[in-house]
Amino acid sequence: xxxxxxxxxxxxxxxxxxxxxxxxxxxxxxxxxxxxxxxxxxxxxxxxxxxxxxxxxxxxxxxxxxxxxxxxxxxxxxxxxxxxxxxxxxxxxxxxxxxxxxxxxxxxxxxxxxxxxxxxxxxxxxxxxxxxxxxxxxxxxxxxxxxxxxxxxxxxxxxxxxxxxxxxxxxxxxxxxxxxxxxxxxxxxxxxxxxxxxxxxxxxxxxxxxxxxxxxxxxxxxxxxxxxxxxxxxxxxxxxxxxxxxxxxxxxxxxxxxxxxxxxxxxxxxxxxxxxxxxxxxxxxxxxxxxxxxxxxxxxxxxxxxxxxxxxxxxxxxxxxxxxxxxxxxxxxxxxxxxxxxxxxxxxxxxxxxxxxxxxxxxxxxxxxxxxxxxxxxxxxxxxxxxxxxxxxxxxxxxxxxxxxxxxxxxxxxxxxxxxxxxxxxxxxxxxxxxxxxxxxxxxxxxxxxxxxxxxxxxxxxxxxxxxxxxxxxxxxxxxxxxxxxxxxxxxxxxxxxxxxxxxxxxxx
Amino acid sequence: xxxxxxxxxxxxxxxxxxxxxxxxxxxxxxxxxxxxxxxxxxxxxxxxxxxxxxxxxxxxxxxxxxxxxxxxxxxxxxxxxxxxxxxxxxxxxxxxxxxxxxxxxxxxxxxxxxxxxxxxxxxxxxxxxxxxxxxxxxxxxxxxxxxxxxxxxxxxxxxxxxxxxxxxxxxxxxxxxxxxxxxxxxxxxxxxxxxxxxxxxxxxxxxxxxxxxxxxxxxxxxxxxxxxxxxxxxxxxxxxxxxxxxxxxxxxxxxxxxxxxxxxxxxxxxxxxxxxxxxxxxxxxxxxxxxxxxxxxxxxxxxxxxxxxxxxxxxxxxxxxxxxxxxxxxxxxxxxxxxxxx
Numbered sequence: 135x136x137x138x139x140x141x142x143x144x145x146x147x148x149x150x151x152x153x154x155x156x157x158x159x160x161x162x163x164x165x166x167x168x169x170x171x172x173x174x175x176x177x178x179x180x181x182x183x184x185x186x187x188x189x190x191x192x193x194x195x196x197x198x199x200x201x202x203x204x205x206x207x208x209x210x211x212x213x214x215x216x217x218x219x220x221x222x223x224x225x226x227x228x229x230x231x232x233x234x235x236x237x238x239x240x241x242x243x244x245x246x247x248x249x250x251x252x253x254x255x256x257x258x259x260x261x262x263x264x265x266x267x268x269x270x271x272x273x274x275x276x277x278x279x280x281x282x283x284x285x286x287x288x289x290x291x292x293x294x295x296x297x298x299x300x301x302x303x304x305x306x307x308x309x310x311x312x313x314x315x316x317x318x319x320x321x322x323x324x325x326x327x328x329x330x331x332x333x334x335x336x337x338x339x340x341x342x343x344x345x346x347x348x349x350x351x352x353x354x355x356x357x358x359x360x361x362x363x364x365x366x367x368x369x370x371x372x373x374x375x376x377x378x379x380x381x382x383x384x385x386x387x388x389x390x391x392x393x394x395x396x397x398x399x400x401x402x403x404x405x406x407x408x409x410x411x412x413x414x415x416x417x418x419x420x421x422x423x424x425x426x427x428x429x430x431x432x433x434x435x436x437x438x439x440x441x442x443x444x445x446x447x448x449x450x451x452x453x454x455x456x457x458x459x460x461x462x463x464x465x466x467x468x469x470x471x472x473x474x475x476x477x478x479x480x481x482x483x484x485x486x487x488x489x490x491x492x493x494x495x496x497x498x499x500x501x502x503x504x505x506x507x508x509x510x511x512x513x514x515x516x517x518x519x520x521x522x523x524x525x526x527x528x529x530x531x532x533x534x535x536x537x538x539x540x541x542x543x544x545x546x547x548x549x550x551x552x553x554x555x556x557x558x559x560x561x562x563x564x565x566x567x568x569x570x571x572x573x574x575x576x577x578x579x580x581x582x583x584x585x586x587x588x589x590x591x592x593x594x595x596x597x598x599x600x601x602x603x604x605x606x607x608x609x610x611x612x613x614x615x616x617x618x619x620x621x622x623x624x625x626x627x628x629x630x631x632x633x634x635x636x637x638x639x640x641x642x643x
Numbered sequence: 644x645x646x647x648x649x650x651x652x653x654x655x656x657x658x659x660x661x662x663x664x665x666x667x668x669x670x671x672x673x674x675x676x677x678x679x680x681x682x683x684x685x686x687x688x689x690x691x692x693x694x695x696x697x698x699x700x701x702x703x704x705x706x707x708x709x710x711x712x713x714x715x716x717x718x719x720x721x722x723x724x725x726x727x728x729x730x731x732x733x734x735x736x737x738x739x740x741x742x743x744x745x746x747x748x749x750x751x752x753x754x755x756x757x758x759x760x761x762x763x764x765x766x767x768x769x770x771x772x773x774x775x776x777x778x779x780x781x782x783x784x785x786x787x788x789x790x791x792x793x794x795x796x797x798x799x800x801x802x803x804x805x806x807x808x809x810x811x812x813x814x815x816x817x818x819x820x821x822x823x824x825x826x827x828x829x830x831x832x833x834x835x836x837x838x839x840x841x842x843x844x845x846x847x848x849x850x851x852x853x854x855x856x857x858x859x860x861x862x863x864x865x866x867x868x869x870x871x872x873x874x875x876x877x878x879x880x881x882x883x884x885x886x887x888x889x890x891x892x893x894x895x896x897x898x899x900x901x902x903x904x905x906x907x908x909x910x911x912x913x914x915x916x917x918x919x920x921x922x923x924x925x926x927x928x929x930x931x932x933x934x935x936x937x938x939x940x941x942x943x944x945x946x947x948x949x950x951x952x953x954x955x956x957x958x959x960x961x962x963x964x965x966x967x968x969x970x971x972x973x974x975x976x977x978x979x980x981x982x983x984x985x
Contacts, residue, residue: 159661162649174649251677255907273677478912481677 137199138178141222144198145181148191153182153228164223167209167216168271170556171495171564171588177204177223184228186304186352190312193350196222197310202619205346207276208249210269211283212498213586215345218621226278229352232256240358241301241328246278246351250287251477253277263361265293272481278351283584284343286500286547288480291397291540292433293359295583297342298542301330304353305341308620317341318355327355340610345585346621348614362433364440365396367473368447370455372425375403377509379454380426384505384540386450387430394443396433398540402426405536410463421463426538428455494553495527495560497568497588501580505544511578515550518574525570527554527563532571548580569595573639587623594626597638604634644684647691657698665691666702667929669922670795671878671915685883688920692797701797704925709793709801716787716805717753724784726751729762735773738780740816745780747772747853748818750832752825753788754954760961761954767977768824768850774984775857779822782812791827791879794835796921802835810839824850824977826877826953827919834885849880851952851976855892858899865899865983872901872974873946875937875960876913877953893952893976900983904944914940916951918959934963941971948974 135143138156146154155161156179165174178201183189196203202221209216217223229247236242237260244253250268257263266289268280279285280296281303293299302318317338320327330338341348372379380400387398406423410416430447434440460467473479503511515534519526526532532552539547552571554564565588572582572592582589593599599607608630611618618629626637646665649655670685678684695701711720729751730737738745749772755764772779787808793801813821821840823829826849832840833847840847848856858865874897880889890910897903908914917923917933938960941949949964949971951957961973 157660159646159649159655159658159664162655163645165645165649174645174654259907 138201141195141199141201142179144195145179145192145222148195149181149183149188153184155180164206164209164225165217167211167214169212169214169496169586171497171554171561171568172214172217173561175217175219177218178220180223180225182225182228186229186306186314189224189226189306189350189352190314192222192224193306193308193312194310196619197308197312197617200617200619202622203308204621205278205282205350207247207279207282208271208274210271210275210279211584211586212496213584213588215283215584215586216279224350226350226352227276233353235260235262235358236326236328237262239326239328240360241326241355242358243327243353243355244277246281246303246354247276249274249276250280251481254480255477257358258361261361262358263289264299264356265289265359266296266299267477267480268296270481272477277354277356281342281351281354282344282346283586285584286539286541289396290547291395292393292542294542297339299357300338300342301355301357302327302338303341303351303355305349305351307349308615308617310617314352316353320355343583343585345590345624347611347624347627348620350620360435362396362435364435364437365431365433365475366440366444367470368430368432368444369458369460369470370428370430370451371423371458372428372455375425377512380538381505381508383428383450383454384546385544387447388505388540388544390450391432391443391446394432394434394439394446395430395540397429397431399429400426400538400540401429402533402535402538404533406463408531413464415465417462417465423463425455427458495556495564496551496553497564497571498549498551499568499571499575499582500547500549500551500584501575501582502541502545502547503580505540505546507579508538508546508548511548511575511580514574514578518571522567522570525563526552526567527560530554530564547583568592570642572596573642577642585624590625591623591637594634594637595639597640601635644687647687650691650694657695657700659700662695662700662702665695666705666796666921666925668920669878669915669917669930669933670883670920672882673878673912673915676882676911685920689795689797692795693799694797696797702921702925705796705798705921708924709796709798712788712790712793713801713804716808717757718788718792719753719757721757723786726753726756726786727783729756729765730769730781730783732762732766733769737769738778740780740782740818741785741812743780744817745778746818746820747777747779748813748816748821749779749781750789750821750823750825750828751781751786752823752828752954754827754958755825756786758954758958761957761975764824764954764957764975764977767975767981770981771850771854771977771984774981775854775861775863777857780816780818785812787812789828789831789836791831792921792924794831795919806836806839809836810843813840813845814843819844820846820848820853822848822850822853824952824954824975826879826951827955830879830883830885833887834883849889849892849952851893851896852889854980855896858896863984865980866985867899868901868979868983870901870948871904871944871946872897872948872950872979873904873906873941873944874909875906875916875941875949875951875956876910877951877956878913878915878919880952881913882911889952893950896976896980897950900979901948904946906940906944908940916953916956916959918955923955923959930959931962931966934959935967938963938967938969938971942969946971948972948979950974950976950979952976
């Protein structure tokens with residue numbers, strides 16, 4: 135009997151035959167995430183544990199037979215995160231329970247396979263929120279996936295990325311013992327998981343944004359906030375297409391409106407022009423599109439305070455912008471005064487900026503830069519696209535940004551990338567160009583967040599890490615994963631003996 | 644979707660094992676609603692199921708049901724003459740659409756006509772129409788299944804067979820308006836029969852839609868019972884009803900006769916009852932579990948009744964109420980309206 139078959143039998147004894155499969159159609163169902171840039175990859179088996187202890191037993195068996203394993207949440211990432219060619223794919227979505235919502239001390243304990251949508255809708259009924267509500271795919275994306283990808287999403291301008299609300303995690307380490315640990319305050323066996331720092335070094339951070347390479351997160355302890363009852367949306371169009379002015383206004387908003395800002399998005403002119411062409415219900419008069427549109431969502435605990443925020447926003451924007459309504463280009467779009475929060479808005483508003491013309495291969499290059507560097511990054515990005523014009527897949531549209539999303543303190547997420555036809559012939563060209571564009575961003579100082587396979591490898595290829603850092607990374611991974619079984623391929627790591635400097639692409643600057 | 648893609652790419656073979664998984668979906672299309680892209684996932688599932696059937700891999704449990712639909716004209720494997728039973732329980736005569744002309748054809752549907760505990764849906768609908776002085780007729784034992792369950796389970800041959808018979812019946816009746824109290828029949832006639840009903844210039848309305856319009860136009864009063872009720876949106880009249888989902892019509896009527904207390908998930912986000920897509924027949928335990936989840940949601944509202952406009956939802960939710968030993972009561976909206984009209 136092959137080792138895979140033996141492992142299958144042993145895992146089946148742990149989780150039951152209903153929750154393990156090596157059938158081809160099940161492997162096909164799990165062969166990709168929302169990432170058509172990648173080829174299909176079939177695991178050897180799909181397993182669906184229900185408890186941390188079961189995950190631990192699976193890890194022990196994987197170690198016994200030296201079979202690689204990859205954890206998977208909602209499978210909603212775009213960068214090749216949670217698929218594996220061969221090995222054990224661990225689907226964690228049965229671990230979807232809310233263990234505790236502590237309404238008095240503002241924290242919760244949940245299993246990592248619960249979706250953002252399910253958790254947030256439970257919290258909202260109790261007048262609570264996680265602040266950042268997870269990624270745009272939050273109806274299917276899980277808490278564990280959000281933590282592994284350091285995700286930004288609705289609420290990120292005020293509340294930051296998902297790890298910023300994390301108070302600790304329960305993790306199964308991928309070692310032969312399948313060790314279960316808890317981090318944050320929960321590392322103190324006498325304490326409730328109410329805060330992150332103080333018991334030990336911040337080992338929670340080891341598992342944030344790790345793309346599932348350092349451990350299998352089974353539970354998460356998250357900060358909660360009282361839900362803010364008053365919210366309002368306003369749109370302003372810049373009078374000219376000028377990123378220097380975007381920078382000025384983002385600074386002013388950050389300095390003068392501060393915590394009143396829930397989300398600030400800037401939609402570049404190029405994207406507005408594309409979106410206006412795609413509108414079904416067009417107005418008779420062509421829209422006057424002169425510059426980027428600021429979408430500003432403010433929130434407050436009191437209507438009077440909300441009005442003050444809106445007044446301040448209006449004062450900041452009045453000299454350089456005009457009030458804008460999406461109805462100017464789309465008669466079906468709601469007016470800003472009619473805007474109301476709902477989960478569908480939180481989880482769907484972002485998606486149209488990610489792949490503007492589906493179904494396409496979507497090579498997303500979401501990365502963070504300081505506000506001050508927006509104009510320079512835009513210029514470098516455009517120069518890159520021009521210089522490499524002949525290397526993009528045919529019919530591809532490449533954009534520096536489809537949206538610029540203000541984050542806490544003084545930085546922002548540049549959501550951008552390029553697309554290509556979803557056909558096999560374009561997949562290799564797209565992947566090559568994707569990595570090249572990502573390397574370019576890494577070299578101008580861009581910091582990505584959902585790393586998956588494509589981005590984590592591109593960081594290595596760009597020679598971003600010092601040899602000392604690479605050694606530190608390997609040492610840390612070896613401490614938790616001595617047999618190198620968890621999520622191989624990420625960061626171009628294929629074994630501890632492999633020299634990842636051979637993947638560095640030189641002479642591109 | 645990846646399974647469909649892999650089949651299309653020739654990487655997978657259709658199989659009975661695959662069918663066991665594919666048929667566990669009630670095709671409620673909630674996933675399509677949650678997705679940012681406009682894809683009709685239920686339609687793709689139906690197409691995949693048709694492929695499974697063509698390859699001889701359909702679900703065994705569905706075979707007698709679809710066979711009966713073709714041979715007996717109903718999927719319940721019953722003599723179609725039993726569709727007259729509910730009519731005999733009325734204390735007034737109704738027109739036979741086969742031989743008499745009427746303004747409106749009441750398409751009863753197999754579930755309401757042939758399930759004794761749900762015949763009240765047909766009876767109450769007829770009583771309402773009578774009270775409103777609507778000139779209507781039914782086909783009784785000649786009524787042919789709309790074919791909904793065949794379509795949802797991928798048996799297009801069975802669907803085509805009954806659809807053609809219905810076309811002939813509708814044509815012969817000369818009717819211009821069809822109403823039905825069954826959400827499944829409503830969707831099938833409205834969406835899947837759309838092309839040929841347009842040929843015949845026939846309009847399809849759910850009974851609640853018809854009553855709402857009628858009451859509004861004729862300024863008819865209804866009794867307010869003052870009871871707390873919650874409303875379950877059938878997938879067939881909601882997410883799967885094409886461009887004209889019936890979200891407001893039943894609610895408007897309910898607010899006139901009761902206090903409507905909404906559940907956590909409603910309208911396009913409504914949880915499914917779990918019966919559709921052949922799941923009740925193929926996987927009754929799964930259907931019951933899904934229904935239990937919906938009943939728990941209804942219980943949380945504190946309502947006395949959970950009301951719907953679909954005999955099949957009625958049946959599955961009633962089963963869940965029984966299984967949970969719940970205090971909440973199941974009601975079809977036609978029953979409440981009939982009472983409210985005095």
